[in-house]
């Protein structure tokens with residue numbers, strides 16, 4: 001059996017590992033359009049190993065995040081990759097938010113998240129002495145890791161186990177050949193029996209090229225971070241998150257201590273002008289056209305324009321960003337913040353303007369495309385790989 005996987009982000013790499021484990025005699029080829037693995041979402045994120053609080057019970061996100069978090073920690077332990085269970089507080093700023101916390105707590109319990117506790121202002125102070133709030137949920141097993149490091153280790157293992165990693169080689173299309181599927185790349189052809197596409201931000205573009213349905217389409221949402229300067233980093237011990245807006249798949253601007261002991265503030269969520277727009281000035285006419293010609297984008301904008309305006313304001317103005325963070329850490333001032341990195345989320349939006357909430361796939365066991373793998377897909381990568389290889393490819397799930 002010959003497998004071809006396109007996209008060496010954390011999802012594609014985890015799928016390759018699962019293929020090698022389940023099919024030791026198979027030939028597995030991994031194509032990556034960049035000159036190294038993990039260059040996009042995998043290395044531009046918050047680095048949180050989510051515990052699974054937020055997701056609709058029974059959804060793929062809920063199931064695969066819970067299982068994936070454990071598998072991710074196992075992998076890190078086995079390979080000496082540092083991760084830290086610093087714990088996360090979801091903090092309510094007022095009684096209305098505290099009421100929403102009750103629902104979040106029920107959801108966390110339904111999802112089997114371990115060690116969840118609720119607390120008032122005193123409890124918050126004991127865990128995060130500089131954080132203010134009227135109530136909070138503590139998830140003690142939420143952890144941080146560097147997913148770029150995980151991806152690099154996966155690539156190393158893949159090659160050591162006989163996998164063929166072809167970097168700087170993009171998949172352009174597929175067609176049925178005499179001896180199976182012929183994958184057309186930007187430098188030659190590769191023959192395979194099964195093709196799995198994990199192209200993140202590029203997945204709906206590839207879906208169209210491979211003749212898969214155009215619905216849903218990936219809309220890129222830029223997420224910008226600020227960082228606490230060294231002198232202010234002591235203000236945050238672990239992770240501090242807002243109570244999420246249940247209508248949105250993004251978790252809101254949060255404060256996160258990372259494995260390298262820096263503390264980030266962010267990300268916001270603003271429409272990106274290119275699929276890989278890491279700098280504010282990055283713009284691609286083709287990518288923008290892909291967003292603007294999609295009816296779902298306009299329907300989405302109509303529903304969420306108020307949220308959008310707020311987020312754009314936070315992007316243009318550091319003070320606005322600070323205001324969000326000071327709701328939780330009143331001591332923070334402008335001099336404590338410096339510019340941080342940015343990432344771009346691949347979020348699928350349906351034709352009718354819905355933000356697709358769950359992980360989604362299209363195709364069949366011959367040509368399968370991962371269509372929506374936003375957060376917590378890094379946390380869930382190993383469980384997504386099991387779902388794809390032992391589930392979809394084995395014909396056990398639709």
Ligand SMILES: Cc1cc2nc3c(=O)[nH]c(=O)nc-3n(C[C@H](O)[C@H](O)[C@H](O)COP(=O)(O)OP(=O)(O)OC[C@H]3O[C@@H](n4cnc5c(N)ncnc54)[C@H](O)[C@@H]3O)c2cc1C
Nearest residue numbers: 007009010011033041042045046048171200343374377379
């Ligand atoms: C700002 C931000 C914060 C986040 N925070 C978290 C978090 O804290 N925890 C968490 O679990 N998740 C988080 N996520 C989500 C997480 O990063 C992604 O869900 C995950 O990285 C998706 O991995 P992927 O492999 O699908 O995509 P990617 O990492 O984007 O990889 C896709 C790969 O496909 C390649 N590719 C594209 N087109 C082609 C082609 N034609 N041929 C060959 N290769 C191709 C790309 O170059 C890329 O390497 C966050 C995301 C962002 C942007």
